[in-house]
Amino acid sequence: MTAALTTAGLNKKFGSLVVANNINITLPQGVRYALIGPNGAGKTTLINLMTGMLAPDQGEITLGGETITTLPPQQRVQRGLARTFQINTLFPGLNALEAVTLAINEREKVSGQFWKNVGGYSAIIDEAHAILKRLRLGDACYQQTREMPYGRQRLLEIALALATRPKVLLLDEPAAGVPQEESGEVFEAVAGLSSDLTLLFIEHDMHVVFRFASHIIVLVGGAIFAEGPPSEISQHPGVREVYLGKRKHG
Amino acid sequence: MATSTQPVTPQLWLRQQCRWHPLEIVFWLSTLLPFFLFPNYLSLASQIAITAMFALSLDLILGYAGVVSLGHAAFFGIGAYGAGLFSIHVWGEPFTGLLFGGLIAGIAGYITSFIVARFRHLTLIMITLGIGLMAHEIANKAHSLTGGSDGLQGVKIQPLFGVFKFDLYGYVAYSYSLAALFIAFLAVRRIVNSPFGLALRGIRENWTRMPAIGADRPAHIRKAYTIAAVLAGFAGAILTQTTQSAALESISFGRSADVLVMLVLGGAGRLYGGLIGATIFMVARDQFSGIAPQYWYFWIGVLLIVVVMFMPNGILGGLSYIYARWRRK
Numbered sequence: 001m002t003a004a005l006t007t008a009g010l011n012k013k014f015g016s017l018v019v020a021n022n023i024n025i026t027l028p029q030g031v032r033y034a035l036i037g038p039n040g041a042g043k044t045t046l047i048n049l050m051t052g053m054l055a056p057d058q059g060e061i062t063l064g065g066e067t068i069t070t071l072p073p074q075q076r077v078q079r080g081l082a083r084t085f086q087i088n089t090l091f092p093g094l095n096a097l098e099a100v101t102l103a104i105n106e107r108e109k110v111s112g113q114f115w116k117n118v119g120g121y122s123a124i125i126d127e128a129h130a131i132l133k134r135l136r137l138g139d140a141c142y143q144q145t146r147e148m149p150y151g152r153q154r155l156l157e158i159a160l161a162l163a164t165r166p167k168v169l170l171l172d173e174p175a176a177g178v179p180q181e182e183s184g185e186v187f188e189a190v191a192g193l194s195s196d197l198t199l200l201f202i203e204h205d206m207h208v209v210f211r212f213a214s215h216i217i218v219l220v221g222g223a224i225f226a227e228g229p230p231s232e233i234s235q236h237p238g239v240r241e242v243y244l245g246k247r248k249h250g
Numbered sequence: 251m252a253t254s255t256q257p258v259t260p261q262l263w264l265r266q267q268c269r270w271h272p273l274e275i276v277f278w279l280s281t282l283l284p285f286f287l288f289p290n291y292l293s294l295a296s297q298i299a300i301t302a303m304f305a306l307s308l309d310l311i312l313g314y315a316g317v318v319s320l321g322h323a324a325f326f327g328i329g330a331y332g333a334g335l336f337s338i339h340v341w342g343e344p345f346t347g348l349l350f351g352g353l354i355a356g357i358a359g360y361i362t363s364f365i366v367a368r369f370r371h372l373t374l375i376m377i378t379l380g381i382g383l384m385a386h387e388i389a390n391k392a393h394s395l396t397g398g399s400d401g402l403q404g405v406k407i408q409p410l411f412g413v414f415k416f417d418l419y420g421y422v423a424y425s426y427s428l429a430a431l432f433i434a435f436l437a438v439r440r441i442v443n444s445p446f447g448l449a450l451r452g453i454r455e456n457w458t459r460m461p462a463i464g465a466d467r468p469a470h471i472r473k474a475y476t477i478a479a480v481l482a483g484f485a486g487a488i489l490t491q492t493t494q495s496a497a498l499e500s501i502s503f504g505r506s507a508d509v510l511v512m513l514v515l516g517g518a519g520r521l522y523g524g525l526i527g528a529t530i531f532m533v534a535r536d537q538f539s540g541i542a543p544q545y546w547y548f549w550i551g552v553l554l555i556v557v558v559m560f561m562p563n564g565i566l567g568g569l570s571y572i573y574a575r576w577r578r579k
Contacts, residue, residue: 051462053461053462072461073461073462074460074461074462074464074465074466074467077461077462077463077464078464082462082463083462085459085462089456089458089459089462090456090459091451091452091455091456091459092455092456093451093454093455094448094451094452094455097260097263097264098264098448098451099452101264101448102445102448102449102452102463102465103463103464105445105448105449106449106463106464106465107464110445111445111446111448111449111465111470112445112446112449112469112470112473113444113445113446114440114441114444114445114446114447114473114477115440115441115444116444116445117264117265117268117440117443117444118264118443118444118445118447118448119261119262119263119264119265119267119268120261120265121445122261125260125261125264126260126261128260129260141260142263160459160463161462161463163463164463164464
């Protein structure tokens, strides 16, 4: 079976700083992988490279077997590669319903249509509402995004990505900034996503990582340091030292 | 949070956003008042309607898509000269001249949109400013075609529908420009309430998120910019046709700056922002320049500072804020 997403020999430098060093990753279809590593390890940079927001210096990226290394971000999204952002990257002046409708409009290629009323696309709006309800945002969908509580804004991040109907979803710290007692809600939402969806998520909370990930990739200094199932990674002496150990003492 | 709100479907909610408000009907009825109350000011009323249409076109790109332009008069001027030259070299029938003015402004808009769609912030302001300056100097230099600083001579416009002659008092002029403004308004209203209008607001609200939801942002901007150029061209063409002349002023930096000021005064991103702003600006110019012709921009400067300091969303934004607070009480 073709892998959902692969990177081969991905390299990226900012000046003399190596932010991605020969990254080879294969995401089989339907897996849930966690990407962990200390701050500045290049986790978000890797997502930026995969989604086309940064261009790699060398290397190749494939999505469902197709090479996408030079495609602009929107074309990768159209082919089924979506992401969320660590820092809310939403539409402050739109409400949740409008924002998700906008994303579906783009997917369905109706957003160039300038003569019909946006409310006339009934099936699209039903779908937008269904996505919002699934993330428990149904009752807040008429509220302007900037007025939504922060935790709900994090869920809207995921809703926007889901609206593109992704095959591969990259979640950059989906619960970043959410108080620990509420972050469970965000990850319950993630856990409830379709099992066909291939997931790669960045997360700092090791309880969450060990609970939700089937496989863990450890990134240190822009390079893959270790990779394997949670049981293996938790016993990995090097990982304990550079990452897990520090947190235990910290 | 209120739990007992009336059951509204999302479809209905979205449709409600573009329902006609009674105040809008009052507004459009009041545009007919000059015919009865100020018959001596119909020329001014016509200029206001034309300027309002120009501001409406800027609102589509600046107010809705967040694409700032400091050279929008380029398209107004191209429409103005285009309609004038059309009347001299082809024929004086007004509607075909109007379409021609809009068409060539639209072509110019489409060509420049490829540059405009790639930039934002200060870079974009400088690029649009540069385009505006270039257009002005081309019109200035091409003396044999445009008359340069003397203005375009010999514009002759036939009566509307072959019947209504453009008279000295401005009855026909105001009827023509008001009708054009209303049609342009209906068109822009449809556009902003369409999926495309939602995409434009998406660009304004978050430039970087748009590609991440699969949007071809440059294509959206190119389209909006071209539509705005056509509308600006129509406005310029009507100015030429109703005044039977075209001047360098119509393509000047001053006009680009003025229309931006009007839109900010009235409230960008609101359908009526440009209309209200243009009315206030033009009436103020008429009144203040009666008092001290050289210094009237002083008062526009005062008004601009007061409005942006106390009403960041323009006069309409300020009024709707006060109205919303008053209703909550």
